[in-house]
Amino acid sequence: MAGRSNGASPMAPSSSAEAAANGGGGVDKGVDFANYFCTYAFLYHQKEMLSDRVRMDAYFNSVFQNKHHFQNKVVLDVGTGSGILAIWSAQAGARKVYAVEATKMADHARRLVEANGVADVVEVLEASIEDVDLPEKVDVIISEWMGYFLLRESMFDSVICARDRWLKPTGVMYPSHARMWIAPIRSGLGDQKMNDFESAMNDWRSFVAETDANYGVNMNVLTKAYKEENRKYYLKTSLWNNLHPNQIVGTPAIVKEIDCLTATIEEIREVTSNFSLNINVDRTRLSGFAGWFDVHFRGSLQNPATSEIELNTAPSAEDYTHWGQQVFLLHPPPRVNEGDAVIVSFSMRRSTENHRLMDVEFTCELQQSTGKRLPPVTSKFSIE
Numbered sequence: 001m002a003g004r005s006n007g008a009s010p011m012a013p014s015s016s017a018e019a020a021a022n023g024g025g026g027v028d029k030g031v032d033f034a035n036y037f038c039t040y041a042f043l044y045h046q047k048e049m050l051s052d053r054v055r056m057d058a059y060f061n062s063v064f065q066n067k068h069h070f071q072n073k074v075v076l077d078v079g080t081g082s083g084i085l086a087i088w089s090a091q092a093g094a095r096k097v098y099a100v101e102a103t104k105m106a107d108h109a110r111r112l113v114e115a116n117g118v119a120d121v122v123e124v125l126e127a128s129i130e131d132v133d134l135p136e137k138v139d140v141i142i143s144e145w146m147g148y149f150l151l152r153e154s155m156f157d158s159v160i161c162a163r164d165r166w167l168k169p170t171g172v173m174y175p176s177h178a179r180m181w182i183a184p185i186r187s188g189l190g191d192q193k194m195n196d197f198e199s200a201m202n203d204w205r206s207f208v209a210e211t212d213a214n215y216g217v218n219m220n221v222l223t224k225a226y227k228e229e230n231r232k233y234y235l236k237t238s239l240w241n242n243l244h245p246n247q248i249v250g251t252p253a254i255v256k257e258i259d260c261l262t263a264t265i266e267e268i269r270e271v272t273s274n275f276s277l278n279i280n281v282d283r284t285r286l287s288g289f290a291g292w293f294d295v296h297f298r299g300s301l302q303n304p305a306t307s308e309i310e311l312n313t314a315p316s317a318e319d320y321t322h323w324g325q326q327v328f329l330l331h332p333p334p335r336v337n338e339g340d341a342v343i344v345s346f347s348m349r350r351s352t353e354n355h356r357l358m359d360v361e362f363t364c365e366l367q368q369s370t371g372k373r374l375p376p377v378t379s380k381f382s383i384e
């Protein structure tokens with residue numbers, strides 16, 4: 001592998017690096033590779049990200065409008081994929097770029113690096129970032145690690161691990177900051193999903209009757225389990241959607257702020273927040289909530305960006321991203337009016353079955369503008 005020539009090589013992980021990769025829990029690396037990494041080895045998947053103009057413009061501008069962070073500097077690209085961020089770092093004047101990719105996409109990245117004339121600067125290493133051994137510390141860590149609603153995929157764990165092992169004390173993170181947002185929304189998706197759920201149950205009832213009539217076995221004892229399975233699928237799993245801003249019916253709230261230079265895995269393992277959302281649309285339904293994120297490229301306090309760039313995945317009339325927003329639907333959706341407030345207690349935790357997926361809980365209390373408070377209701381969701 002090209003990476004070994006100057007001393008950079010994959011090696012057995014240290015126990016702390018492995019623990020970081022696992023988010024502290026015992027994750028089977030083989031299972032994780034099969035479930036998570038495998039899709040990133042396909043060019044079609046990388047192309048989807050490379051075609052997201054909002055994402056591409058933000059990273060491109062962050063690098064080329066802040067060349068002072070890259071010129072003659074050593075850069076580490078965590079999860080280089082096709083190699084795009086590493087190539088831009090080299091084009092912006094980096095002295096050396098370590099481009100680390102866990103999957104076979106590393107082969108494509110290496111070819112792209114060569115074809116674009118930066119092979120003398122960019123060294124592609126096929127390895128988990130947790131396992132890699134670099135010959136030097138780096139000035140910049142660049143990575144596109146964000147999943148749905150920021151933290152799905154738990155890839156930021158790997159960036160934290162890389163930062164703690166390889167970033168110089170004076171180094172900068174690209175991006176430098178991240179935030180998670182939640183807003184109350186209206187949407188026709190709630191009715192649609194409830195109809196889908198009811199159709200599935202009607203179909204099941206016909207199936208039970210027919211199986212009994214045709215084959216003499218009564219399946220009804222499984223009705224409850226089938227209902228739970230379908231309720232989870234149709235009503236309790238968040239939905240991907242690119243919402244229009246006019247679907248937001250109240251003030252959005254920030255539920256988490258992350259400083260990428262200092263954040264710990266402990267800090268992101270669980271997100272909890274209590275907040276109040278003011279409804280600003282009259283006579284509407286609160287169909288549920290939308291969750292999205294933004295990230296900023298600000299450099300550091302000692303070494304700030306000259307041009308601060310934002311990557312925003314909020315509902316927008318003009319743009320959309322491949323992240324869209326995550327929609328959490330309430331069943332039934334309460335009626336709300338301008339001046340009402342929704343008092344929310346929110347939590348998001350890693351799923352116990354798969355640390356890259358999330359379990360989300362909203363406890364909502366509606367405080368009407370008349371002063372009346374409705375009893376709190378708790379709704380649980382999975383981000384799959």
Ligand SMILES: C[S@@+](CC[C@H](N)C(=O)[O-])C[C@H]1O[C@@H](n2cnc3c(N)ncnc32)[C@H](O)[C@@H]1O
Binds near residue numbers: 050080085
């Ligand atoms: C969201 S993609 C971004 C790809 C590319 N940097 C870009 O911006 O187009 C994340 C990439 O990181 C890789 N990755 C995730 N975790 C990693 C880890 N622990 N070590 C090495 N690569 C990793 C994935 O295989 C995937 O190709």
